[in-house]
Amino acid sequence: MRALVIGEVNANGIKQTAASLVNAAVKAAGVADMFLLGQAQAACDEAKTFAGVEKVFVNPDSGENILSESLSKAVVALVKEHGYSHVFFEASSIGKSVMPRVAALLDVAPLSDVTAVVDAHTFVRPIFAGSIDVTLKDAEPVVVASVRATAFDPCEKTGSAEVVMYQGMPETMKTRKVSFEAVKTDRPALQSARIVVAGGRGLEDEEGFKKLAQLADRLGAAIGATRAVVDMGLCPNDWQVGQTGKIIAPDLYIAIGISGAMQHIAGIKDAKVVVAINNDPEAPIFEVADYGLVMDAKAGIDALLKELN
């Protein structure tokens, strides 16, 4: 058995989560190769060191302008050429777009959001917004899966894989990318931040979110939000944490004015320490919080900032 791991690359090199993805793949198949989506030298240098990885495929045409339709064909070509038993994607927006296409082209059923590997064909994944974990047998000839990287530790960096140039990217005639606009922020990325401060409806208004930003800046934290405040237009969509937002696993999650609906909690199940500030002592968030402060959200932020300063 041998897995193909799809490694995403960003401006700083390979995504931090890639090492966790490799760990999951090696647990399932014993050994893995990587296909890097992008050609940054730093990404390649790091991917080479991932324990369990034997080959790193680099394609000069697989950068940010490439479409899912082309990528999926390239991945399928690699699977057919090398006979991979497993293809693992991160459960990211790229993974969610390319993984089902690859499964369809290989005529197998895809498996999404894997959170544990039991053996080569047995996996655990959450259902019903994370309230139940199911264990599934995947009997397909090729296991095509997306993996929640936050559920796995990163692999060791003791490897020395061979780098292989993989030339050519299948064309797609029907669509082409017209432009690509990355959101620029000085804050850490939500999905890899060690500390996340998040706001909900209890922060009430723009003033509340300005205070939240001050706290985030003071702590060097990323900012998260509930769907309710995203829908209210108080913060951008990419801040949303939860079932239909981002799944995160920071060391510290500070939830301010957030009720703790199960769809929100689905996104922070792997957070190590949860702190909640809410003026309702009965709020469900306190059931999952390690530390709770029953007080007004804005006053709570002011008190924290005073202590920190």
Ligand SMILES: Cc1cc2nc3c(=O)[nH]c(=O)nc-3n(C[C@H](O)[C@H](O)[C@H](O)COP(=O)(O)OP(=O)(O)OC[C@H]3O[C@@H](n4cnc5c(N)ncnc54)[C@H](O)[C@@H]3O)c2cc1C
């Ligand atoms: C299919 C589906 C998917 C969903 N996906 C997501 C998702 O991905 N992420 C997500 O977050 N939600 C999601 N939701 C919505 C979710 O069900 C909740 O509605 C949402 O999380 C509630 O957001 P909230 O906690 O900000 O608001 P509320 O539930 O209104 O809670 C506000 C909290 O603030 C407290 N509060 C009020 N005033 C103050 C104050 N002055 N000081 C301190 N505390 C105060 C209140 O006591 C309350 O606990 C989804 C819903 C559905 C149906």
